[in-house]
Amino acid sequence: MKGWRLPLAMLLVFAAVPLLPLGRDSGYVMLLGARIMVFATAAVSLDLILGAGGLVSFGHAAPLLLGAYAVAALDKAGVDGALPVLALALALAGIYALLTGAVALRTRGVNFIMITLAFAQMVYFATGSIPDYGGTDGYPLGERTRLFGLKVLHDGLPFYLSALVVLVASYLVCRALLATPFGRSLVALRQNEQRARAMGIDPLRVRLGAMVVASLIASLAGVLLANESDFISPAYGAWQRSAELMVMVLLGGAGSLSGAVLGAGVVVLLEEGLGRFTQHWPLIFGPVLVLAALGLRGGLAGMWARRG
Amino acid sequence: MAEVLHVEGLSKTFGALWVTREVSLTLAAGEVHAVIGPNGAGKTTLIHQISGVVLPDRGRISLRGRDITRARPEARARAGLARSFQITSVLPEFSVLENVALSVQAREGRAMRPWGRAAADREANARGMAALERMAMADRARRLAGTLSHGEKRQLELAMAIAADPVALLLDEPLAGAGPEEVPRLIELLRGMKGGAAILLVEHDMEAVFALADRITVLAEGRVIASGQPDAVRADEAVRAAYLGEDF
Ligand SMILES: Nc1ncnc2c1ncn2[C@@H]1O[C@H](COP(=O)(O)OP(=O)(O)OP(=O)(O)O)[C@@H](O)[C@H]1O
Ligand SMILES: [Mg+2]
Numbered sequence: 001m002k003g004w005r006l007p008l009a010m011l012l013v014f015a016a017v018p019l020l021p022l023g024r025d026s027g028y029v030m031l032l033g034a035r036i037m038v039f040a041t042a043a044v045s046l047d048l049i050l051g052a053g054g055l056v057s058f059g060h061a062a063p064l065l066l067g068a069y070a071v072a073a074l075d076k077a078g079v080d081g082a083l084p085v086l087a088l089a090l091a092l093a094g095i096y097a098l099l100t101g102a103v104a105l106r107t108r109g110v111n112f113i114m115i116t117l118a119f120a121q122m123v124y125f126a127t128g129s130i131p132d133y134g135g136t137d138g139y140p141l142g143e144r145t146r147l148f149g150l151k152v153l154h155d156g157l158p159f160y161l162s163a164l165v166v167l168v169a170s171y172l173v174c175r176a177l178l179a180t181p182f183g184r185s186l187v188a189l190r191q192n193e194q195r196a197r198a199m200g201i202d203p204l205r206v207r208l209g210a211m212v213v214a215s216l217i218a219s220l221a222g223v224l225l226a227n228e229s230d231f232i233s234p235a236y237g238a239w240q241r242s243a244e245l246m247v248m249v250l251l252g253g254a255g256s257l258s259g260a261v262l263g264a265g266v267v268v269l270l271e272e273g274l275g276r277f278t279q280h281w282p283l284i285f286g287p288v289l290v291l292a293a294l295g296l297r298g299g300l301a302g303m304w305a306r307r308g
Numbered sequence: 309m310a311e312v313l314h315v316e317g318l319s320k321t322f323g324a325l326w327v328t329r330e331v332s333l334t335l336a337a338g339e340v341h342a343v344i345g346p347n348g349a350g351k352t353t354l355i356h357q358i359s360g361v362v363l364p365d366r367g368r369i370s371l372r373g374r375d376i377t378r379a380r381p382e383a384r385a386r387a388g389l390a391r392s393f394q395i396t397s398v399l400p401e402f403s404v405l406e407n408v409a410l411s412v413q414a415r416e417g418r419a420m421r422p423w424g425r426a427a428a429d430r431e432a433n434a435r436g437m438a439a440l441e442r443m444a445m446a447d448r449a450r451r452l453a454g455t456l457s458h459g460e461k462r463q464l465e466l467a468m469a470i471a472a473d474p475v476a477l478l479l480d481e482p483l484a485g486a487g488p489e490e491v492p493r494l495i496e497l498l499r500g501m502k503g504g505a506a507i508l509l510v511e512h513d514m515e516a517v518f519a520l521a522d523r524i525t526v527l528a529e530g531r532v533i534a535s536g537q538p539d540a541v542r543a544d545e546a547v548r549a550a551y552l553g554e555d556f
Contacts (some may be wrong), residue, residue, distance in 0.1 A: 181413050181429065182422040187408055188399050195397045197467070198359065198413035209422065212556035 006304050007171065007258045014164055018157055022185040031158045031228075032272060038224045040264035041170045043248040044257055045217035051211050051255030052183070052244065054190030058113045059100070059120030059243045063093040063215040065237025067126050067222020072139045072232040076132060082147040093219030094212055096123070101211040105143045105204055111218060120242055128163045128234035138233025145227055153227040163224055167261070174257055177213065186210050187244025247289055262300040309338045310366035312506045313389075318357060318367030320350075320530075323327030328354045328364065329530040335476055335506045342509045342517045342538075346550060347514045351510045353395055354527070355478045358383045358508070359391045372475060386417060388475030390505070394484055404445065404464055407453050408436030408471040415472035434474035440473035443497055463497065470501060477505040483513045495519055511540040518542075526550065 017033045020026070042064055049055040068091035074080070100119040107115055128136040144153045152162045177183050185206045188196040193203060226232045235241075245265060252263025276282055300306065313335035318468050320328040327350040329495075343351055356362035356367055359392065360381035368370070369377045372510040376384050385391075399407050413419045427433075439444045442462045448456065453464060453549050464480060469477050482498065483491055495516050502520065515523065518538055525535040529549040534541050541547055 101455075177422060179425050179427070180422050181410075181419050181426040184406070184426040185414070185419045186401075186412055188402070191399045191401050192397060194393070196414075197381045198385055198391050198397075199411050199419075199472070200417075201382075201383045201410075201419050202384050205420060211422075225381060242434065252468070 001054045007261075007303060008267075008275075009055035009213070010258065010261055012167065013191060014167075018160060019248050027156060028199060030251070034160045034163045034224075034228060036265045036268045037160075037266055038221050038228065039245070039248065040261040041163075041224070042165045042218045042221035043166070043245050043252070043260035043264045045221075046215040046245050047249045047252075047254065047257050047260040048177070048217075049207075049214045051253075052178055052190065052248050053207060054188045054205060055105075055211070056113050056246075057104075057116040057211070058239070058242050059116035059118075059216075060079055060214070060218055061239070061241035062120035062123040063096060063218035063235045064222035064225065064241070065127060065234065066092040066096055068218030068226035068232045068236050069133065069222075070219070071145060071223055071226035072133045073143065075142050076139070077101045080143040080146050080305070082145050082152070085145050086220070089219040089223050090216050091222075092109060093222075097212040098208065102134065105207050105211075105212065108263055116129035117239060119241065120237060122167075124234050125240070126238045127237065127277055133232065136234060138231055138235070141226060141230045141232060143224065144230070153224070161222075166220050170220065171261070173213070173217070177210075178270040179259075182206065182209065220255050251299055252303035256299070259299045259301030262304075265302065311335070312337050312372055313358070313508070314368075314370045314373075315358060316368045317352075318354070318369065320357060320362065320364050320366050321459055327530045328357065331348075331367070331517045331527070331530070331533070333432060333525050333532070333533055335508055337506055338503050339522040340502055340509055341522050342521035342524045343527055344514075344517055344524060349527040350530040351532075352480055355391065355480050355508070355510060355520060359389060359478055362382050366481070382414075385472070388403060388415075388472075388477075389478070390415075390469040390474035391478040392469055392480060392482055393478040393509075394457065396461045396465065398453040398456075398461050400452065402453055403449065404440065404451050404453055404456070404467075405433065405436055405449040407464060408439050408467050409433050411468040411471045412436055414423065415474075421426050435473075436467075439467040442470060442500060443467040457490075459486045459494065462486055462490075462494060466497060466501070470504065474505045476508065477501075478508045478510075480510045481512060482509070483511060483516055493514070502524065521546045 006181035018030060022029055048062045049057055056248050067089040070092055071085055074085050074088060074257040104115045108236030152158050177197055185201045188201060189203050189206060197203060225236060249260050252264060270285055311334050316332045318328050318331040326458055331354060345351055352365060357364045360379055371387055371389055381479060391493045409429060412432040412435045413429060421453050440449055445460060445463050448460060456464060483494055486494055498520055509520060524538050524541040526533050526547045527543060533550060534544045
């Protein structure tokens with residue numbers, strides 16, 4: 001049971017939200033909950049490479065953006081089927097991770113951070129330069145994505161439940177992957193690369209594999225985000241978004257996966273809460289995060305583990 | 309005796325410093341071949357080149373007849389070349405058993421497998437436990453490697469190496485940093501490894517070297533200045549000169 005309590009507790013909370021008697025506020029709360037789950041999905045996937053793998057990617061919003069533009073591209077072509085949308089999103093994100101990972105993984109430390117950021121910026125500017133999809137103004141979504149004709153991503157409960165299913169599946173995939181020999185090798189490389197290589201573990205292949213998986217999952221979050229806002233714009237892939245995902249992971253406790261979900265919850269709620277009082281919320285938010293990162297060993301998940 | 313490792317004409321410079329000069333040596337199946345020499349003689353750099361951490365400028369390295377001069381470290385490891393490091397090197401966040409089991413999985417080419425639970429790999433666990441037993445630390449299996457004493461980490465490194473069932477094993481000062489009370493125990497464990505994988509042993513502790521080595525090669529300023537039976541090397545004038553009256 002160890003290691004399952006926090007994720008199960010969070011699952012209960014997410015599952016309970018639609019049942020709460022919130023009356024008029026129910027729609028708003030569900031929207032917020034869905035938003036948390038969408039970002040949590042992206043954050044969990046980033047935690048796979050950042051927390052478990054020690055790869056500080058500063059470009060994780062790029063696959064998210066690609067997922068969103070897969071929705072836009074097919075919408076423009078009059079396609080709203082989930083299967084083609086997912087196929088395109090996954091293909092774009094997979095190819096992106098393979099190409100950029102193969103280059104970025106030849107570097108270390110700050111260079112890795114900068115090169116992942118540079119690639120993400122390329123995607124950001126590229127998406128903003130396609131007139132068909134509205135350029136930098138963005139693209140208003142015509143039809144939300146449907147699964148076999150079902151309106152699974154349409155307002156309220158269906159979208160909420162779809163986001164929950166995607167989050168749970170992503171979490172389970174990452175968690176299962178970390179328990180395989182592949183996952184063990186990924187973590188070993190973070191702890192001591194020279195030792196891992198001397199054992200026979202190929203750093204490039206393992207890390208590239210992890211980057212591809214993380215990218216694929218992030219693209220799913222992008223597909224959801226596009227549908228949630230009925231609007232697709234390059235802003236989804238701005239560097240601030242990448243930074244935000246890193247904050248979620250670090251705040252929640254790098255490497256714990258469930259911490260990333262907690263981190264996403266806190267960040268989205270703080271942004272929402274502070275945003276009501278002042279548009280200068282980042283000024284308050286930034287220092288809060290720095291203090292939290294300094295004060296919380298192992299992040300929020302670490303606090304949970306030490307409770308009692 | 310069958311030769312498992314063959315190094316020929318190896319040379320390496322770091323800027324103006326010629327750290328490895330035309331070094332040739334061999335390692336026969338089952339033997340312990342000690343490489344000794346004063347600080348800075350180039351012993352670690354030699355092991356780095358054989359294991360692929362550093363690429364030589366010139367020369368050739370082959371493992372069981374296969375040229376590995378330019379192969380990456382992980383490829384050499386999978387081909388059966390294991391090593392330890394002068395500065396203790398384990399996976400601190402993993403348990404002792406996970407350390408040795410991963411060594412088995414990597415050696416068998418299973419470390420990339422994205423399916424099956426790593427912890428449920430019976431063969432890796434069994435071989436890992438057997439290696440821990442041989443290194444007298446089976447009772448430490450569940451401990452986190454990072455919490456072991458220095459001497460225990462040294463034992464763990466040896467266990468990781470033999471768990472991989474290597475063809476050749478490169479040990480860079482396996483006694484370095486171990487306390488005086490730990491040294492005799494480690495020498496006994498090393499003696500227990502004799503006759504298995506061929507061992508290239510770099511060590512400053514002369515007691516250990518003369519207790520274990522079948523052959524000794526002496527390196528000074530990157531060059532082989534003597535090589536042969538322990539007694540002959542002990543009597544060699546050039547070797548005595550290189551150590552300049554140090555206890556030898
Ligand atoms: N990467 C490097 N760049 C430049 N010089 C290096 C490098 N690695 C080692 N050296 C130098 O090469 C020489 C040989 O170093 P090496 O570590 O191989 O010696 P060693 O025989 O293992 O010494 P010790 O007994 O102290 O471990 C030293 O003078 C060292 O300073
Ligand atoms: Mg050395």
